[in-house]
Amino acid sequence: MRQFVMSGLNINSGGHLTVGGVSVPELAREYGTPLYILDEQVIRDNCREVIGGLREHYNAPFTVAFASKALCFKELYRILREEGMGADVVSGGELYTAVKGGFDPKGLYFHGNNKSASEIKYALESGVRRIVVDNAEELELLGEIAAQGGYTPDISFRIKPGIDAHTHEFIKTGKIDSKFGLALETGEAAEVIARAAKMKTVRVVGINCHIGSQIFGTEPFALAAKVMLTFMRDLRENLGVPLNELNLGGGFGIKYLPNHEPVTLADMSRMCAESVTAIANELNLPLPELVLEPGRSITAPAGLTVYTIGSVKHIPGVNTYVAVDGGMTDNPRHALYGASYEPIMPERPNAPATQNVIIAGRLCESGDIITRNAPLPDVKTGDLLGIQATGAYNFSMASNYNRVPRPPIVIVYKGKSRIAVRRQTYEDLLVCDQ
Numbered sequence: 001m002r003q004f005v006m007s008g009l010n011i012n013s014g015g016h017l018t019v020g021g022v023s024v025p026e027l028a029r030e031y032g033t034p035l036y037i038l039d040e041q042v043i044r045d046n047c048r049e050v051i052g053g054l055r056e057h058y059n060a061p062f063t064v065a066f067a068s069k070a071l072c073f074k075e076l077y078r079i080l081r082e083e084g085m086g087a088d089v090v091s092g093g094e095l096y097t098a099v100k101g102g103f104d105p106k107g108l109y110f111h112g113n114n115k116s117a118s119e120i121k122y123a124l125e126s127g128v129r130r131i132v133v134d135n136a137e138e139l140e141l142l143g144e145i146a147a148q149g150g151y152t153p154d155i156s157f158r159i160k161p162g163i164d165a166h167t168h169e170f171i172k173t174g175k176i177d178s179k180f181g182l183a184l185e186t187g188e189a190a191e192v193i194a195r196a197a198k199m200k201t202v203r204v205v206g207i208n209c210h211i212g213s214q215i216f217g218t219e220p221f222a223l224a225a226k227v228m229l230t231f232m233r234d235l236r237e238n239l240g241v242p243l244n245e246l247n248l249g250g251g252f253g254i255k256y257l258p259n260h261e262p263v264t265l266a267d268m269s270r271m272c273a274e275s276v277t278a279i280a281n282e283l284n285l286p287l288p289e290l291v292l293e294p295g296r297s298i299t300a301p302a303g304l305t306v307y308t309i310g311s312v313k314h315i316p317g318v319n320t321y322v323a324v325d326g327g328m329t330d331n332p333r334h335a336l337y338g339a340s341y342e343p344i345m346p347e348r349p350n351a352p353a354t355q356n357v358i359i360a361g362r363l364c365e366s367g368d369i370i371t372r373n374a375p376l377p378d379v380k381t382g383d384l385l386g387i388q389a390t391g392a393y394n395f396s397m398a399s400n401y402n403r404v405p406r407p408p409i410v411i412v413y414k415g416k417s418r419i420a421v422r423r424q425t426y427e428d429l430l431v432c433d434q
């Protein structure tokens with residue numbers, strides 16, 4: 001097999017898989033399974049690629065804000081901060097984690113399509129850089145809360161640019177039939193922004209869109225830039241509302257399977273810089289401050305989940321189910337989106353595949369599948385099994401279904417490992433029970 005789809009994997013002299021130079025079987029022995037392993041160097045390199053692309057090709061201020069929904073725990077914010085990243089948060093919980101992780105709130109963009117009054121208040125008190133307003137009711141609520149507290153927040157608006165980014169239906173958030181943001185076509189966006197521009201309690205500085213996730217091509221982003229900048233021009237010329245911030249969201253695709261060929265992060269970020277520059281020039285607009293919000297592409301390729309195989313069920317002429325000691329509780333993406341993953345055997349990564357199996361979890365639910373058509377060598381109870389590129393939307397979407405405790409996150413960096421999030425205990429499961 002040896003299909004490395006994530007970065008930072010290698011094979012050591014003993015023939016075992018390594019992540020960031022550390023033996024995966026040894027990590028499994030030390031920390032147990034299931035186990036999320038994260039390669040800090042890969043996260044840092046990905047941050048540097050996106051930032052580097054903008055630094056080289058964009059001649060105005062910019063921010064790369066990591067989308068916390070992809071992965072969120074305290075230690076991650078220390079790494080992001082060191083790399084000069086901002087972050088997007090979509091809830092009081094993500095904001096709390098970022099702040100407790102020592103992240104400067106001035107680097108935070110607060111999103112969400114239904115922020116509560118207490119979340120808005122918390123965001124204002126924390127001093128986040130930007131509140132990204134989703135709808136007219138939220139604008140009103142924000143205005144009231146800001147007036148009560150004596151704040152004048154800088155805000156931007158989530159816009160639906162009406163772009164279909166050809167991705168999985170459930171992950172598509174930019175088209176008009178969506179719960180997120182204000183529609184352009186109907187005039188809703190212009191109307192709400194014009195209203196906000198007259199308010200004394202907020203300062204309107206920009207617009208945001210997010211056209212989808214796991215997007216492979218660059219065209220959808222160029223198209224989004226065109227739609228958004230044209231809207232900025234119209235707001236300036238027709239309504240006298242000059243905006244200075246364009247946030248194009250996230251969505252850069254990553255390699256989950258050997259046949260996936262994503263554009264590199266450096267190229268994605270260069271292309272965004274070049275498109276925005278060219279279109280702004282064409283429209284005679286000053287270059288706006290550019291914000292990108294990659295989530296998946298920063299952390300997914302840094303993550304390997306390691307399981308232990310419990311049982312192997314051959315159903316002659318039908319299928320083979322390989323059951324592992326985790327499942328949809330630590331990785332719900334197949335159950336939710338039909339997502340596929342590339343497995344790897346940490347104790348013999350070079351063994352050729354001899355069969356295609358279904359990798360199933362341990363939860364009481366038929367849909368508890370990690371991936372189908374998974375190429376594996378002959379496997380048996382007790383073997384370790386790795387699932388690649390799980391560093392985004394796995395831990396952050398994990399649950400305690402069946403009261404299964406969540407696995408720990410172990411970070412490897414410079415040949416050493418450390419626990420960033422410890423394994424949940426049974427006692428943790430009862431913490432809120434009265």
Ligand code: LLP
Nearest residue numbers: 067210213214249250251293294295296393
């Ligand atoms: N910014 C905004 C406003 C977003 O809504 C999202 C993702 C991002 C940035 C980051 O997108 P990324 O670079 O990670 O693609 N749970 C799904 C993905 C949902 C993405 C929702 N919004 C999954 O597991 O595939």
